[in-house]
Structure formats: structure tokens, C-alpha cells
Amino acid sequence: MDGGDSPGQGTVTCGTWIRRPENKHLVVVGKTTPSSLEIFSFDPETTSLSASPKAKYEFEEGVIPVTISVHPNGEELVCSTSAGDCKLFELSDKEDKIKLTAKEQIPLQGIGLQKCLAFSVDGTRFSTGGADGCLRIFEWPSMRIILDERRAHKSFQDMDFSLDSEFLASTSTDGSARIWNTSDGTPITTLTRNSDEKIELCRFSKDGTKPFLFCSVQRGDKPLTVVWDISTWKKVGHKRLLRKPASIMSISLDGKYLALGTKDGDICVVEVNNMEVRHRSKRLHLGSDIESLGFCPTERVVLTTSKEWGAMVTKLTVPAEWKEWQLYLLLLGMFLASLVAFYIFFENSDSFWNFPLPNNQAARPIIEPFLGDPQSDQHIWDHVDL
Numbered sequence: 299m300d301g302g303d304s305p306g307q308g309t310v311t312c313g314t315w316i317r318r319p320e321n322k323h324l325v326v327v328g329k330t331t332p333s334s335l336e337i338f339s340f341d342p343e344t345t346s347l348s349a350s351p352k353a354k355y356e357f358e359e360g361v362i363p364v365t366i367s368v369h370p371n372g373e374e375l376v377c378s379t380s381a382g383d384c385k386l387f388e389l390s391d392k393e394d395k396i397k398l399t400a401k402e403q404i405p406l407q408g409i410g411l412q413k414c415l416a417f418s419v420d421g422t423r424f425s426t427g428g429a430d431g432c433l434r435i436f437e438w439p440s441m442r443i444i445l446d447e448r449r450a451h452k453s454f455q456d457m458d459f460s461l462d463s464e465f466l467a468s469t470s471t472d473g474s475a476r477i478w479n480t481s482d483g484t485p486i487t488t489l490t491r492n493s494d495e496k497i498e499l500c501r502f503s504k505d506g507t508k509p510f511l512f513c514s515v516q517r518g519d520k521p522l523t524v525v526w527d528i529s530t531w532k533k534v535g536h537k538r539l540l541r542k543p544a545s546i547m548s549i550s551l552d553g554k555y556l557a558l559g560t561k562d563g564d565i566c567v568v569e570v571n572n573m574e575v576r577h578r579s580k581r582l583h584l585g586s587d588i589e590s591l592g593f594c595p596t597e598r599v600v601l602t603t604s605k606e607w608g609a610m611v612t613k614l615t616v617p618a619e620w621k622e623w624q625l626y627l628l629l630l631g632m633f634l635a636s637l638v639a640f641y642i643f644f645e646n647s648d649s650f651w652n653f654p655l656p657n658n659q660a661a662r663p664i665i666e667p668f669l670g671d672p673q674s675d676q677h678i679w680d681h682v683d684l
Contacts, residue, residue: 308332312365313603315340316389317372317595324352324389324396325601326375327609328363332356335363335377335387337396342597345613353396355387367415367424369438376403376424378412384426405441409434413454418463419504423480425466427454433468435483445483450476456547460502460511465528467500467511475500475513477531487531494518499544502528503570505553510534512556514544523558523568537573539566548600550593555616557600559588565602567614576616583607 308329316324316337325338325347336351357363362380369375378384384406390397406426414427417438424438433450436443451470458467459480466478473496475489491497499514511526515536521543524536539558546559555576556568563583569576582588586604593600598614 308334309605310603310608311363311589311605312377313590313601313609314366314368314592315594315601316368316375317370318391319372321596323595324372325609325611326366326368327603328366328377330362333359333362335366335398337389337398340594340599340611342594342599345597345599345611347609347611353389353398355398355400364411365413365415367417369417370419370421374439376406376415378415378426380411382410383407384409384412384415403441405436405443414457414468416457416459416466418459418480419461420463423459423463423466425457425459425480427451427457427468429453431470433478435466435478435480444480445478447483456499458501460528461504461506461553465502467502467513469497469500469513473497473516489513489526489531490533491515492517497524499547499558501547501549501556503553504549504551505570508553508570512547512549514547514558516543523556523573539568539573539575540564545587546589546591548591548593551595555593555598555614557591557593559591559602561587563588563604563607565591565600565612567600567616569616577614579612582610582612 308331310327310329312328314326316326318324323340325340327336329336334354334356337353338347339352340347364378364380366375366377373389375387376384386401386403386406388399388401411429412426413429416425422438424436426434431449431451431453433445433447435445451468453471454468455471456469463480466480467475469475475497477486479486489497494517496516497513498516501512503510509528511528513524515522515524520538521540522536523539525534526532527534540560542560542562542564544558545561548557554570556570557565559565563581563586565579565582565588566575567577582602583604586606588602588604590603591600598616600612600614601609603609
């Protein structure tokens with residue numbers, strides 16, 4: 299299905315990428331029947347996931363995984379469950395054998411249903427957003443509480459850390475959005491919006507040059523993507539990228555592409571530099587909300603999940619990018635081509651030193667005109683019109 303791959307059986311509730319060394323990335327998927335977390339390997343050559351899981355953890359009966367966040371080191375992940383707990387897992391990968399081990403993390407137990415989980419880009423912060431509107435920000439891995447705000451929102455919808463991990467953006471089911479300082483948990487601002495606007499999803503720019511916050515905004519019946527400048531928290535523009543409401547938003551690790559998934563199964567991928575759509579997949583999850591959407595850490599591939607269609611990986615039809623070795627090869631080729639061109643020019647053009655001499659004068663070594671010849675009144679420079 300449009301480059302998709304749906305692993306295993308059971309209803310998929312969530313999924314995301316796990317970044318691993320040497321580009322041996324993995325995918326973790328939360329499933330029901332039986333309720334479990336499953337780890338699949340990813341093959342970039344075939345753009346597919348392994349047919350069977352490489353590791354598996356089964357929850358207690360009736361406990362369903364809700365959402366997953368993976369630490370940037372790729373060795374730890376947190377999964378929120380329908381039972382109102384968040385479970386910490388450690389991932390070990392030795393001799394191609396993958397093991398998923400549950401670890402006790404008391405501050406994450408019994409905190410209620412968490413709709414949003416997020417690690418900061420530098421891995422020093424971890425945040426949870428609850429169905430009850432409570433926002434918690436922890437230091438990682440010490441789990442020291444930075445913020446425990448019971449009335450942050452009516453109920454959480456989305457959240458994201460800035461590239462420098464200084465800010466946290468969060469959105470509510472009532473259409474509001476707030477910005478928080480992650481060092482001390484103080485609220486910085488509430489994003490401005492019109493009376494007919496609902497801010498739903500949020501992602502910070504990640505390319506290190508454009509200090510922006512991207513949000514999906516529903517203005518009446520029109521879905522818009524709106525951009526805020528994070529130095530002033532003022533709107534700088536908006537664009538209509540979709541004809542349908544968005545259900546999920548994601549941004550690539552290098553910040554070059556922004557992706558949106560719709561509530562009836564479409565995705566579009568936008569080049570951030572000019573906000574132009576570079577890829578569309580219509581009816582990828584036909585008639586279903588896309589509930590998870592994430593970019594592969596190194597390939598132009600996205601992972602999507604929905605309850606009806608499961609997990610799929612899709613190769614993006616975006617412009618090919620130069621690899622580092624290709625750039626070096628190009629520079630070497632240009633250098634060699636310039637040497638060949640110089641040699642051809644030299645061989646087929648008159649040398650300055652080979653200008654015609656009178657018939658009665660023999661050519662002399664080049665060094666003599668510089669030093670002069672005491673035996674002659676004629677100087678070679680006399681033949682050059684200076």
C-alpha cells in the first residue's frame with residue numbers, strides 16, 4: 299500500500315522510531331490483542347520493517363499502550379498506558395540480539411492517563427501532559443521535578459521541546475497553546491489567536507537557523523499551518539497546506555521537512571525552507587485518523603500508524619540529497635577537470651615566451667634576458683610592446 303508495510307497482527311495504538319548506531323534504526327510499536335510493545339528492525343534498501351518482532355514486552359491483561367517517547371540516545375523509552383501509569387524500558391542490543399527490559403520509575407507510576415510524552419532534544423528533560431490537564435517536567439535521569447502544574451490545560455493535545463531544550467510548547471483540547479521555560483517551569487506566554495481559531499498541534503523548527511514554532515490551526519472550517527517567531531512569540535505567517543483537519547504533526551531531525559497527517563488517512567510533507575509541499579500520500583490510512591507520524595532519523599522515510607491499518611513505512615518522493623562522500627567525489631572531479639583543462643589550454647595556446655624572433659637571431663635560454671648578455675647590444679624585451 300503505497301510503500302507501506304504492516305507488521306504482525308493486532309490493533310496498533312502507537313509507534314515511533316528508535317535511533318541506533320550505524321543507521322541500524324528500529325521501530326517500536328504499541329499493540330493490543332495481546333497488549334504489548336514490539337520492536338521491529340528497518341531495512342532502508344527495501345523500505346520495510348522486519349516480518350516478525352525482534353523483541354517483545356507483554357503488558358498485564360487490560361493494560362493498553364497509549365503513546366511512546368524515545369530518549370535521544372536510543373537506549374531508553376517511556377510508554378504511557380491506559381492504566382494511568384508510565385512505564386520505563388531499557389533497550390539493549392548485543393550481538394544483534396535485542397532485549398526490552400521494564401524498569402521501575404516511581405515518579406511515573408499512578409500519575410493518570412498521559413496523552414503526551416516528550417524528551418528534550420538534548421535528553422536532559424522529560425515531560426508528560428495528562429488527560430486531566432496536568433503538566434509535569436522532570437530532569438532526566440534524576441527525575442527531579444521541575445514543574446507539576448495541575449491546571450496547565452483543560453486536557454492535553456500536543457507538546458514539543460525547542461531545539462535548544464529551553465522551551466516547551468503545549469496545546470490543549472480547548473484550542474489554547476502555552477509556552478513554558480524548561481529550566482524552572484515558569485509560563486512564558488500564551489499564544490495569541492482569534493476567537494474562531496483553535497491551535498491544535500505544535501512543532502519547533504529544528505534546523506538551527508529559523509527560530510520558529512509551527513502550529514496547526516483550525517480557523518472555522520479551514521485548516522491552516524501558522525508560524526510564530528520564538529524570539530517575540532508573534533505570528534509571522536500562515537499557509538493552507540491541507541484541505542482536511544490535521545490529526546498529527548512531525549518534523550525531521552535535521553529540520554528540513556515538516557509532515558502533517560489528516561483525520562482520514564492522508565499525509566503531506568513540506569519543505570520548511572519555502573513551505574512548499576514536496577510529497578503527498580492520499581488515502582494512505584483510508585478513512586482512519588493517523589495517530590503516529592515520525593521521520594526516520596537518517597532516511598527520507600516516515601512511519602505512520604492508525605488503529606485500522608496498523609503501522610506503515612513510506613518512502614518520500616522528495617529531492618535527493620547529496621551524501622558526504624558524493625560531495626568529496628564531486629570536488630575531486632572538479633579539481634581533476636580543471637587540471638586537464640589547464641593542460642589543454644597550455645598546449646594549444648601561444649606561450650608568452652615563444653613569441654617570434656628575427657631570422658638572424660637564435661632563441662636563447664629564458665634566463666638570459668633577465669640577467670642580460672654583455673656580448674650583445676640587442677635585448678629580448680625589445681620585441682615586446684610594453
